[in-house]
Amino acid sequence: MTAAISVENLTVRxxxxxxxxxxxxxxxxxxxxxxxxxxxxGKSTLYASVMGLVKPAAGRVRIFGTSNGAARGSNAVAYVPQSESVDWNFPVSVRDVVLMGRYGRMGFSRRPRRADHDAVDAALERVGLTDLASRSIGALSGGQRKRAFVARGIAQDARLLLLDEPFAGVDTGSEATITVLLRELRAEGRTILLSTHDLGGVPELCDDVILLHRHVLFQGPPHEALTPDRLALAFGVRS
Ligand SMILES: Nc1ncnc2c1ncn2[C@@H]1O[C@H](COP(=O)(O)OP(=O)(O)O)[C@@H](O)[C@H]1O
Ligand SMILES: [Mg+2]
Structure with a gap:
């Protein structure tokens, strides 16, 4: 089976x-x-590298067996960046943000068709933001903003979702909504790579874990990754 993501000997400076x-x-x-x-x-750098937004000094990234440029072009991959890297003063509505997920499918005119509006409505519904669709993105809570960006990925209908710290600065309600949604997306056959500091939620949510510290310290199932020794290696503390 072709890997959703294959990263080989990647070095970024x-x-x-x-x-x-x-x-x-x-x-x-x-x-x-x-x-x-x-x-x-190096988590955020890894996301940027997988997307092809930074140029590696060495190594190679493949997404479903194609280059990251080709994967972006065919809408195979959606990226939800860390909140810190988003300009929340940008004057766009929640609906506009989600509609951006359709840009790659709209062609040059960027004129949304019925299918685009329907996809946006469905995505807003799935993340529970239908009632806030016309709000400015900057007026939302941290959790609602995350849900809006996840909705953008859903509207894009990407097979691979890259989520950089989807639970950071998120209230318990939004965390639960996002968790349920990620499981549903996996059940639909979509692939998810998420970074998180919420170690407690990892065994229930994740099938596989990558421990990163500039290089891969370990990859394997949560119960093997979250041992005291391995966590000490990754975080420099005993949990
Ligand atoms: N644009 C940048 N310019 C210079 N150094 C950077 C830049 N982005 C990240 N770094 C550095 O690269 C390292 C990895 O950062 P990052 O990928 O953001 O890690 P994480 O997301 O795990 O916190 C850090 O030492 C950080 O200071
Ligand atoms: Mg980061």
Whole structure:
């Protein structure tokens, strides 16, 4: 079976800083993989590399066996960035944000058709934001903003969803909504790679775990990843 993501010997540098060093892993289709590592361990850089938004010093990324550019072009991959990297003052409504997920399917005119509006309505419904659709994105809570971006990925109908810290700064209600949704998306055959600091939720949610610290310390099922020794390696503390 072709891997949803295949990363081979990836090294990424920002000037003098080596953010990722010889990173290799595969993500199996229709699974939820948790990407765990302390701040600065390279999680966001890994997302940017998988998307093709940063140029690696070495190594290669494949998405469903194609280049990341081809995967983006065919709407195979959706990316929900970390909240810190989004400009929340940008004057767009929740509906506009979700509609952005359809841009790649609209052609040059960017004029939404019936199918686009229907996909946006369905995605808003799934994340429970129908009533807030005309609100400005900046006026939402952290959890509602995350749900809006997840809805953008759903509207895009991507097979692979890359979620950078979907639970950070999120209230319990939104976390539960997102968790249920991710399980449904997996059941539909979609593949999810999510980074999180919420280790407690990992065994129930994730099929597979990658422990990252500039390179891959470990990849395997949650019960093997979340041992005291391995967590000490990844986070530098005993839990
Ligand atoms: N645009 C950038 N320019 C320079 N250094 C960066 C940049 N982005 C990240 N870094 C550095 O790369 C390392 C990994 O950062 P990052 O990928 O954001 O980790 P994480 O998401 O796990 O916190 C850190 O040392 C960080 O300071
Ligand atoms: Mg990050």
């Amino acid at each position: 920002y000037g003098e800083v080596t953010a990722l060093s010889d990173v290799s892993f595969k993500v199996t289709p229709a699974t939820i993989t948790g990407l765990l590592g302390m701040n600065g361990s």
